[in-house]
Amino acid sequence: MAVSIAKRRTLQLTNVFENRESNYNFGYAKRLNDGRGIAFGCLRWRSAFGDGLCVIRRYAAAKPGVPLARYIPALEAIKRGRDPSSTAGLDGFEDCVAQAASRDPIFRSVQLDEVDEVYWLPSQARARSLGLQYDLTKSLVFDSWVQHGVEDKPSRIALGTITIIEMTNSSKGAEEEEGGKDDIQQEEKSEEGRHMRRRRRRRKEEEEEEEEGQKAKEEEQGGENGEGEEEEKEEEEEEEGGKGNIPEEEKPKKTSGHGEEEEEEEEEERGKVDIEEEEKEEGGKDDIQEEEEEADVEIVHALLIMW
Known part of the structure; x- marks a missing residue:
C-alpha cells in the first residue's frame, strides 16, 4: 500500500531523531547502558519494557521457528522483574536482530506493522480529535507517542503524551x-x-x-x-462703415452646472x-x-x- 507524503515525512523525521538518518534501521540493536536494557529495531524498542517483547512475539507469530523466538522467555522475565536494566538471557540478541533484518523481509514488515498499529494510527486519531491541521504538528504528536508513550508510567521519568497534551492545552x-x-x-x-x-x-x-x-x-x-470684446468690435466696424456681416468666431463653450x-x-x-x-x-x-x-x-x- 502506498504511503502518503505526509506519513513518509513524519517517519523520516522520527528516524532522524532516533537514528540520525532519514531511513529506517531495522537491524539496529545496542546496549545503551541507560538502565533500559537493549534498544533494537527501527524505533529502538526496549528489552526492559513490553514494547520490545511485542515486536518479537509478532515476528514469531508471523513466522514460527525463527531464531529470535528463543528470546521470548527472557524478555517476559525481564518485563516481570524489578530490574529494567537486566539483559539476562539475551546473549547474542543483537546479532540475531541484525541477521533477521538483513535476510528476512517479514521481520522488516512486522516492524512496520507495529509502527502503524501502536503508534501511527492512534497518534493521528488523537491529532484529529484535537483539531490539528498542519503536518508538522501531527508529526510531532506521532514522535511524542514514540518517545513518551501514551500514558504516564511509574517506571519512566518522562510524562506520557496524554498528560503532555493536557498541560500544553x-x-x-x-x-x-x-x-x-x-x-x-x-x-x-x-x-x-x-x-x-x-x-x-x-x-x-x-x-x-x-x-x-x-x-x-x-x-x-x-x-x-x-x-x-467681439460685440464692441462689431459696433465699431458698423460705425466706420465697414463691410457687411462679419462671421462670428466660435464662442468658448461654457461649462454647465x-x-x-x-x-x-x-x-x-x-x-x-x-x-x-x-x-x-x-x-x-x-x-x-x-x-x-x-x-x-x-x-x-x-x-x-x-x-
Missing part, C-alpha cells in the same frame, strides 16, 4: 486569552488607521474638486469677456471604489496574517508537546 488556553486582548487592541488601531486614511483621501478629493470648480469659473468668465455635478458624482463614486478596494486589500492582508499566526500557534503547540 492548559498553557495554550492562557496564552490565547492574553492574545485575544492584544488582538482587540490591534483591531481597534487598524480600524482607526483605516478611518484616518479615508478622511485624508476624502479631504484630498474635496480639494481637487474645489480646484476644478475654480478653473471652470475662470474659463466661464474668460468666455464672457471675449464675447463683450449639470456637467460639474456629474463630474463630482463620478469623482465621489471613484473615491468610494478606491476605499472599498483598499479595505478589501487590507482585509486580505489581515486574513493572511491571521492564518500565519494560527500556523505559528499550532507549531508552538507542537513543539511544546514534543518537549
Whole structure:
C-alpha cells in the first residue's frame, strides 16, 4: 500500500531523531547502558519494557521457528522483574536482530506493522480529535507517542503524551486569552488607521474638486469677456462703415452646472471604489496574517508537546 507524503515525512523525521538518518534501521540493536536494557529495531524498542517483547512475539507469530523466538522467555522475565536494566538471557540478541533484518523481509514488515498499529494510527486519531491541521504538528504528536508513550508510567521519568497534551492545552488556553486582548487592541488601531486614511483621501478629493470648480469659473468668465470684446468690435466696424456681416468666431463653450455635478458624482463614486478596494486589500492582508499566526500557534503547540 502506498504511503502518503505526509506519513513518509513524519517517519523520516522520527528516524532522524532516533537514528540520525532519514531511513529506517531495522537491524539496529545496542546496549545503551541507560538502565533500559537493549534498544533494537527501527524505533529502538526496549528489552526492559513490553514494547520490545511485542515486536518479537509478532515476528514469531508471523513466522514460527525463527531464531529470535528463543528470546521470548527472557524478555517476559525481564518485563516481570524489578530490574529494567537486566539483559539476562539475551546473549547474542543483537546479532540475531541484525541477521533477521538483513535476510528476512517479514521481520522488516512486522516492524512496520507495529509502527502503524501502536503508534501511527492512534497518534493521528488523537491529532484529529484535537483539531490539528498542519503536518508538522501531527508529526510531532506521532514522535511524542514514540518517545513518551501514551500514558504516564511509574517506571519512566518522562510524562506520557496524554498528560503532555493536557498541560500544553492548559498553557495554550492562557496564552490565547492574553492574545485575544492584544488582538482587540490591534483591531481597534487598524480600524482607526483605516478611518484616518479615508478622511485624508476624502479631504484630498474635496480639494481637487474645489480646484476644478475654480478653473471652470475662470474659463466661464474668460468666455464672457471675449464675447463683450467681439460685440464692441462689431459696433465699431458698423460705425466706420465697414463691410457687411462679419462671421462670428466660435464662442468658448461654457461649462454647465449639470456637467460639474456629474463630474463630482463620478469623482465621489471613484473615491468610494478606491476605499472599498483598499479595505478589501487590507482585509486580505489581515486574513493572511491571521492564518500565519494560527500556523505559528499550532507549531508552538507542537513543539511544546514534543518537549
